Amino acid sequence: MMAPPAATPAAAATATASAASAAVLDVPTTAPPAAQQASHDPQQQQPSPPQAAQPPQVAPQVAPQVPPPPPPPPMQGWSRGRRLAVSLAMPLLVGYCCAAFGVAWLLTLTVLPSYVLAQRLYWACPFIPHIWARLGPVAGTAARLGFEASHCINILTRLLTLPLRPHLPSFYILGFPKCGTTSLAEHLKSHPGLSATAGLPYHEALAKESHFLQGVYGRHHAHSRALYRSCFPTLITRWWHEVVRRAPAWACFDACPVNACMPHTAERIRRLTPQAKFIIMLRDPVPGVFSAEIMMRDMGVPLDWSFMDAPPEGGAEDPRFTQVPAEVAALWRQLEALGPEEPLPPQLPATFYTQLGAVLQCGMYAELLRPFLDRFPKDSFLFVEFKQFTSNPEAVVRQVLQHVGMDPARYSHKPLPPAMKNNYGARAMHPAVKAALGRLYAAPNRRLAALLAPWGQLPAELGWQGMEGV
Numbered sequence: 001m002m003a004p005p006a007a008t009p010a011a012a013a014t015a016t017a018s019a020a021s022a023a024v025l026d027v028p029t030t031a032p033p034a035a036q037q038a039s040h041d042p043q044q045q046q047p048s049p050p051q052a053a054q055p056p057q058v059a060p061q062v063a064p065q066v067p068p069p070p071p072p073p074p075m076q077g078w079s080r081g082r083r084l085a086v087s088l089a090m091p092l093l094v095g096y097c098c099a100a101f102g103v104a105w106l107l108t109l110t111v112l113p114s115y116v117l118a119q120r121l122y123w124a125c126p127f128i129p130h131i132w133a134r135l136g137p138v139a140g141t142a143a144r145l146g147f148e149a150s151h152c153i154n155i156l157t158r159l160l161t162l163p164l165r166p167h168l169p170s171f172y173i174l175g176f177p178k179c180g181t182t183s184l185a186e187h188l189k190s191h192p193g194l195s196a197t198a199g200l201p202y203h204e205a206l207a208k209e210s211h212f213l214q215g216v217y218g219r220h221h222a223h224s225r226a227l228y229r230s231c232f233p234t235l236i237t238r239w240w241h242e243v244v245r246r247a248p249a250w251a252c253f254d255a256c257p258v259n260a261c262m263p264h265t266a267e268r269i270r271r272l273t274p275q276a277k278f279i280i281m282l283r284d285p286v287p288g289v290f291s292a293e294i295m296m297r298d299m300g301v302p303l304d305w306s307f308m309d310a311p312p313e314g315g316a317e318d319p320r321f322t323q324v325p326a327e328v329a330a331l332w333r334q335l336e337a338l339g340p341e342e343p344l345p346p347q348l349p350a351t352f353y354t355q356l357g358a359v360l361q362c363g364m365y366a367e368l369l370r371p372f373l374d375r376f377p378k379d380s381f382l383f384v385e386f387k388q389f390t391s392n393p394e395a396v397v398r399q400v401l402q403h404v405g406m407d408p409a410r411y412s413h414k415p416l417p418p419a420m421k422n423n424y425g426a427r428a429m430h431p432a433v434k435a436a437l438g439r440l441y442a443a444p445n446r447r448l449a450a451l452l453a454p455w456g457q458l459p460a461e462l463g464w465q466g467m468e469g470v
């Protein structure tokens with residue numbers, strides 16, 4: 001355990017950090033620029049419904065596997081003077097972080113903060129306790145206690161070092177779940193100018209996904225700019241990348257794909273980061289929802305039905321495959337109407353993470369994307385199709401880097417370990433269920449093709465139900 005250093009250097013470090021934060025804050029806090037405001041004009045967004053009614057042959061001009069990259073937007077790094085100032089302050093900043101880490105340890109030993117923070121985490125991510133249950137009473141309890149303690153140290157350290165964390169994300173891997181977002185984030189993290197969230201390093205998901213807008217800091221705080229800043233790396237990380245690794249600029253990103261699925265996130269992201277860019281990964285929803293079921297089952301989430309089971313007599317008419325359940329649809333309407341600073345509905349995560357009906361809702365891409373497309377300029381978005389990504393990940397990563405203003409020349413591609421892929425074993429979707437879900441998604445897929453036609457970024461042969469020839 002580290003002893004906290006004397007108060008004077010820590011206070012000096014705080015003051016230095018605050019000054020440095022104010023000086024280097026790249027995060028836009030002002031109103032969006034004129035072009036962006038123009039894009040918020042509802043009149044400009046009106047073409048969408050008529051497009052949705054058009055047949056999907058609106059985008060035959062789209063063909064290349066990887067579309068030509070747009071010109072990179074400028075990504076500014078620290079000036080020479082700021083690099084020098086932060087470098088000189090580095091011993092104080094590191095000392096301050098060590099002190100904060102020590103204090104976080106001591107507070108965690110009192111157990112109460114650990115308990116409170118764990119309750120919030122389990123509320124926002126209710127699938128995690130199922131993992132302990134699967135491990136059995138002894139290993140499960142040990143894993144739980146270790147996880148809760150380290151979660152508490154992690155969150156308290158983040159909060160105690162808030163003055164060193166002036167950054168908000170420059171871009172989001174916004175969605176969708178099970179579309180390759182973790183692989184893309186892993187590739188991007190290897191670029192010397194990029195970091196994801198400052199999460200628990202041993203927990204793959206939370207080191208990439210903030211889950212902030214899903215209430216990981218509590219359902220009443222899922223909009224706070226200061227708390228969101230705490231999810232991202234410190235000035236020390238930026239200094240490491242820009243000065244030690246000699247990246248010309250540095251940026252961080254949030255790769256929480258659940259954001260795309262929940263309608264309240266669009267307005268909150270606009271308020272927090274109005275100039276953000278977005279990477280939106282898309283996959284045929286039928287294999288996508290099955291991938292989600294496998295993940296839930298492998299974590300031990302109890303599900304009351306399965307895409308693997310034969311549907312009962314007259315399966316094609318089974319309401320589970322023809323519509324999103326009423327409870328889930330009602331929750332989505334509630335999220336759509338939620339004010340940008342209102343607390344999240346109490347039933348949100350439990351409904352979202354434990355029901356296959358909610359998984360089905362996440363495949364309704366067109367409806368889920370509309371709040372984002374309505375709020376951000378057209379050139380904010382880059383769409384990546386799953387097969388396009390998995391067949392040539394290096395080309396897609398370079399295209400993403402270009403889109404977010406990072407130098408692709410500084411990226412060196414390394415294939416990821418096979419462990420990034422689900423192990424299905426003998427498990428497969430029942431053919432009748434697969435056919436029923438294909439029918440469920442055919443019309444939403446056509447709406448997606450029409451909605452995204454102006455971007456011209458979907459490849460020619462998707463092979464999704466309803467998107468033939470798009």
Ligand SMILES: Nc1ncnc2c1ncn2[C@@H]1O[C@H](COP(=O)(O)OS(=O)(=O)O)[C@@H](OP(=O)(O)O)[C@H]1O
Nearest residue numbers: 176177178179180181182183257291390420421422
């Ligand atoms: N390179 C590559 N090649 C082939 N398949 C790949 C690759 N990278 C990710 N994947 C597949 O993407 C699925 C996981 O997507 P996500 O990381 O977005 O999932 S999550 O929402 O973050 O849990 C998961 O799909 P399934 O295997 O169908 O479950 C991964 O196998």
